[in-house]
Amino acid sequence: MTSVENHPTGSAAATAEIVSPAPILDLVSGFRAAKFLMAASELGLFEALADAPADLDALAARTGLTRRAARICADAMVSLGMLVREGDTYRNSEAAAAYLTGTGPGDLRPFLRFSDRFSYPAWTDLAEALRSGPKAQITGLDPESQKIFSEGVEALNAGPAEALAATDRFAGRRRLLDIGGGTGSWSIALVRAQPELAATVFELPQVVGIAEQRIAEQGLSDRIGVVGGDLLAVELPTGHDSALLANVIHCFSPEENQALLAKARRAVEPGARLLLVDHWMDPTHTDPPIAALMAGEYAVNIEHGDVYSLDEGRDWLAATGWRFVAHDGLSGAKSLIVAEAV
Numbered sequence: 001m002t003s004v005e006n007h008p009t010g011s012a013a014a015t016a017e018i019v020s021p022a023p024i025l026d027l028v029s030g031f032r033a034a035k036f037l038m039a040a041s042e043l044g045l046f047e048a049l050a051d052a053p054a055d056l057d058a059l060a061a062r063t064g065l066t067r068r069a070a071r072i073c074a075d076a077m078v079s080l081g082m083l084v085r086e087g088d089t090y091r092n093s094e095a096a097a098a099y100l101t102g103t104g105p106g107d108l109r110p111f112l113r114f115s116d117r118f119s120y121p122a123w124t125d126l127a128e129a130l131r132s133g134p135k136a137q138i139t140g141l142d143p144e145s146q147k148i149f150s151e152g153v154e155a156l157n158a159g160p161a162e163a164l165a166a167t168d169r170f171a172g173r174r175r176l177l178d179i180g181g182g183t184g185s186w187s188i189a190l191v192r193a194q195p196e197l198a199a200t201v202f203e204l205p206q207v208v209g210i211a212e213q214r215i216a217e218q219g220l221s222d223r224i225g226v227v228g229g230d231l232l233a234v235e236l237p238t239g240h241d242s243a244l245l246a247n248v249i250h251c252f253s254p255e256e257n258q259a260l261l262a263k264a265r266r267a268v269e270p271g272a273r274l275l276l277v278d279h280w281m282d283p284t285h286t287d288p289p290i291a292a293l294m295a296g297e298y299a300v301n302i303e304h305g306d307v308y309s310l311d312e313g314r315d316w317l318a319a320t321g322w323r324f325v326a327h328d329g330l331s332g333a334k335s336l337i338v339a340e341a342v
């Protein structure tokens with residue numbers, strides 16, 4: 001497929017022989033890899049191999065697929081490094097066993113469900129969204145969709161949340177305001193790591209029940225409360241000595257973010273700590289690369305969402321009554337700005 005023989009000849013032939021088209025062909029095929037992975041997960045391919053390897057007959061029986069469909073799916077996953085094939089037998093790769101079976105140390109299946117339900121269809125309209133704005137916004141979801149959304153974000157951020165909980169950035173703090181806290185997963189990780197810490201999750205009304213349920217499942221309802229509201233419309237709850245904005249800044253415009261940071265500042269006393277987790281980028285908005293791609297995700301889904309640089313974040317903090325303290329790596333491409341109320 002990447003051979004130059006398959007490409008236009010004539011006036012372009014000389015160039016085609018010198019410059020390989022492989023980078024373009026690999027990139028354009030990326031959607032096939034992503035969709036194949038999401039479909040394999042939805043079909044239970046990795047779960048079917050969680051306990052024991054299988055040949056195609058066994059795999060077909062375990063998934064309910066035809067033998068042909070099982071082969072198409074399994075061989076594609078081998079080619080992508082998600083399955084390992086030895087002779088006629090397939091088994092999960094290390095990554096698939098760890099994150100796609102529900103029996104490993106982490107679970108990214110909810111993030112794949114989120115990506116398949118929301119991102120994949122929305123990206124169909126990327127060019128149109130860049131021309132004239134998103135066709136639809138991820139707001140006002142029905143309860144089932146909201147659960148898939150919130151659990152997908154939670155799954156993607158399990159690693160960064162644990163990484164933050166392992167730091168001492170909230171040491172000595174007792175009352176945390178987790179603004180746009182989603183399912184409460186960051187608060188759950190943080191209060192578990194810090195016995196004297198209690199938290200309030202502030203979320204849109206339609207997310208309150210999802211967060212309350214997750215917090216109750218973890219037996220932490222006595223230490224984590226949930227308050228419903230629109231952070232653009234109302235003042236934030238007071239009585240906290242620390243605040244977290246994890247993956248919230250990218251949902252809003254620069255103006256909205258400055259208003260939000262000013263609002264967070266009004267809600268706390270001097271000396272309060274603020275942590276901002278996001279894909280904080282370099283000044284050119286090209287690194288980390290995943291963040292440059294995520295800008296497309298926000299373009300198709302959120303009217304004013306975007307990725308921002310560390311410098312932009314620092315400027316907003318300075319303008320809204322916060323002192324920049326540090327910028328730390330966190331997990332993967334996510335990083336952490338630490339600030340204090342002046």
Ligand SMILES: C[S@@+](CC[C@H](N)C(=O)[O-])C[C@H]1O[C@@H](n2cnc3c(N)ncnc32)[C@H](O)[C@@H]1O
Nearest residue numbers: 153157180181182203204229230231232246247
């Ligand atoms: C990308 S998610 C991040 C969730 C969580 N902080 C995390 O990192 O896992 C952004 C969150 O902000 C919440 N949010 C968006 N707009 C909001 C608003 N106007 N008021 C309150 N919460 C809002 C969303 O419901 C969503 O849970």
